[in-house]
Each structure stands twice: as structure tokens, then as C-alpha cells.
Amino acid sequence: MRRHVGLWTGVICLTLAAGPVLVGLVWVPWDPLALGPQRLAAPSSSHPLGTDWFGRDTFSRLVVGGQASFAVALVAVGGGGIAGIALGGFAGYAGGMWDGITMRLVDGLLAFPALLLALLLGAAWGPGLPGVATALALFNLPFFARVARAGVRSIREREFVLAARAAGAGRSWILVRHIAPNIASPLLVQATVALGAALLAESSLSYLRLGVQPPYPAWGRMLREAQDFFPHSPWPAVFPGLALALAVLGLNLIGDALRDSLDPLFRQAIRLRPS
Numbered sequence: 001m002r003r004h005v006g007l008w009t010g011v012i013c014l015t016l017a018a019g020p021v022l023v024g025l026v027w028v029p030w031d032p033l034a035l036g037p038q039r040l041a042a043p044s045s046s047h048p049l050g051t052d053w054f055g056r057d058t059f060s061r062l063v064v065g066g067q068a069s070f071a072v073a074l075v076a077v078g079g080g081g082i083a084g085i086a087l088g089g090f091a092g093y094a095g096g097m098w099d100g101i102t103m104r105l106v107d108g109l110l111a112f113p114a115l116l117l118a119l120l121l122g123a124a125w126g127p128g129l130p131g132v133a134t135a136l137a138l139f140n141l142p143f144f145a146r147v148a149r150a151g152v153r154s155i156r157e158r159e160f161v162l163a164a165r166a167a168g169a170g171r172s173w174i175l176v177r178h179i180a181p182n183i184a185s186p187l188l189v190q191a192t193v194a195l196g197a198a199l200l201a202e203s204s205l206s207y208l209r210l211g212v213q214p215p216y217p218a219w220g221r222m223l224r225e226a227q228d229f230f231p232h233s234p235w236p237a238v239f240p241g242l243a244l245a246l247a248v249l250g251l252n253l254i255g256d257a258l259r260d261s262l263d264p265l266f267r268q269a270i271r272l273r274p275s
Contacts, residue, residue, distance in 0.1 A: 004261060010253025017247035021070060024063030032060040033215050040233035050235035052226065058236055062243060065217035069244075072129055072211070073198035076136030081191055083137070084144025089175055091145070092152030099149075106145045114139040114201050118210050132211045136198050147190050151183030185262040189255050196251035203244055219244050 030047075036055030043050045049058040084106075091102035112120075117135035125131045155161060156179065164174050205211045206220030214221070219240045226237035 004257045006253045007257035007261070010250040010255075010257060012250070013246045014250030014254065017243045017250060018066070018070065020059075020063050021066035024060075024067060028060045028063055030057035030060040032056060032064045032217055040229060040236070042233070042235060049239050050233065052222075052236040053229050058222075058239055061217040061222060062219070062239055065212070065219050065222055065240065066243060066247075068129065068212050068216070068218045069199055069202050069206075069220070070247075072133045072136065072202045073195050075133045076198045076202070077140055077191055077194045079133070079137035080140030081144045081187070081194070084141040084146075085148045085187060087141070088145035088148030088150075089152050089179070092149035093156055093171065093175060093179070095153075095156075103145070103149065106142045109138055109142050112138070115205065115208075118205050122210050127210045127213060129211060132202055132205050135205075136201055139201070140194050140198065143194065144187065144190060147186050148183060151186060152179055155179050155182050185258075189259045189262065192251055192255035192258060196248040196255070199244065199251070200248050 034056065036051060036057070038047065038051050039053055039055045041047055041051040041055075047057050047059065049062065051057055052061070087102055087106060091099045091106075094102075114135055117138055118132055121131035121135050122128075152175075161174060161178055164178050169177075202211060203218070203220030203223070206218040207224045209221070209224070212218035212221055222240040223237055226240070230237050
């Protein structure tokens with residue numbers, strides 16, 4: 001891991017994007033909703049990233065908007081991951097009829113893209129973060145379920161699992177104590193990559209006005225609001241787009257690095273590489 005260039009590149013990109021967002025939990029230089037007289041101002045000492053059409057500080061809105069975007073991505077991946085791992089683990093360990101029924105229900109969710117789910121939930125609940133988070137969680141569920149099912153099916157007949165079963169261990173204990181630690185690696189990689197995809201999907205839905213509602217900021221909504229004024233001042237659109245690109249790139253690079261480093265063949269190649 002220490003010699004993986006992609007890992008450290010991803011960490012740097014993610015730090016640049018998420019670092020100010022974390023700092024914004026305790027300190028924000030300006031009120032992100034306060035209107036000001038300097039409209040579409042270029043970056044300056046008073047406003048490091050400039051201002052938007054309403055004179056609001058772009059840096060403060062970028063920080064607060066990033067909190068909303070990351071929160072939705074974490075809830076979506078966490079909720080979809082937990083439900084998908086539970087269903088996939090049950091299907092892979094039970095096998096037979098239960099495996100077929102569970103996985104067909106899971107596969108049915110693949111027929112509903114995240115955008116369609118968000119539109120349906122938006123029509124039922126109204127636009128906002130709960131509908132977006134729920135739609136993205138349902139979208140992520142099948143992918144985690146398939147990864148978990150494949151891992152459980154490859155391990156459930158191993159010697160240590162058979163020994164635990166012969167010793168009288170229950171199904172839940174075997175899944176949690178013996179199988180779950182051995183399938184954690186691919187699930188960790190899937191979670192990292194899914195976070196980047198969820199960030200991009202949340203920004204897309206906010207751009208379509210299905211996510212955070214005005215006047216509160218989100219990265220996708222900031223891009224939507226800035227596109228009309230791009231010829232006059234590109235700064236309100238450049239910085240949210242750059243932050244989103246860095247965050248998604250960083251998460252994807254970290255996911256690729258984890259996948260490579262957790263692969264036994266890759267680790268063997270690293271050990272055999274001359275210093």
C-alpha cells in the first residue's frame with residue numbers, strides 16, 4: 001500500500017475536496033445564505049472563491065453544499081450496503097429456493113435506474129434529500145447483494161465453516177463470525193467505488209432540482225444556478241465542478257488501490273518486484 005501511487009493520489013484528491021467540508025462542520029467564514037452587494041465577483045482576499053449572482057460567498061456555499069452531498073452519499077451507500085449484504089449473505093448461505101427468490105427480487109431493482117426511482121419518490125414525497133437518499137440506496141442494494149452472495153457461496157463449504165457447523169454453531173453466528181470477515185475485502189472496495197458514484201448521482205439529481213431545494217446549496221444545484229451566468233463569471237461553476245471531480249476521482253483511485261492491494265496475485269507481484 002505504501003508504494004501504490006494511485007492510493008496516495010486518491011487520498012490527496014479526496015483531501016482537497018472533503019477537507020474544507022469537514023472544517024465547515026465547525027467553522028464557515030460567511031453565511032452561505034446571506035446576500036451581498038458584490039455579485040459575480042472574482043476570487044479576492046474577502047471572497048477566496050468569488051461570489052454568485054446574489055452576492056453569496058462561493059466558498060461557504062461550496063463547503064455547506066458538500067456536506068449535503070457527502071451526507072446523502074454516505075446514507076445511500078450505508079443503507080444500500082447494509083440491506084444488500086444482509087440479503088446477499090442470506091441468499092448465498094441458504095441456497096436453493098431461497099437463493100433464487102431473493103436474488104430475483106434483488107435483480108428486479110436493477111430495472112429501476114436511480115433517476116427513475118428519484119422521480120417516483122419525488123412525486124410521492126416531494127423533492128428533497130430523503131427521496132434522493134432512498135433512491136440511491138435502492139440503486140446500490142443489488143450490487144452489494146451480488147458481491148456478498150458471491151463471496152458467501154465461495155466460502156460456505158470451506159473447512160473452517162464446516163467445522164463450525166459440526167460444532168453446533170448457529171447460522172447467524174457462522175455468517176457474522178466466520179464468513180463476514182472473509183468477504184469484507186471486496187465489499188470494502190465496492191463501498192469505496194459506490195461512494196464516488198453516489199456523489200455523482202446526487203449531484204446529477206440536485207442539478208435536476210430533485211435534491212436540495214433553494215436557497216440551501218448542493219454541488220449539483222450550484223452548477224445549475226451558475227450555468228446561466230457562465231459567460232459573465234465562470235467561477236461559481238468552476239469550483240463546484242472541480243470539487244466534485246476531485247472527490248469522485250479520489251474515491252475511484254482509492255477503490256482501485258484497495259482492489260489491487262487486497263488481490264493476492266497483486267501482492268505477490270509487489271513482493272517479487274526488485275527494489
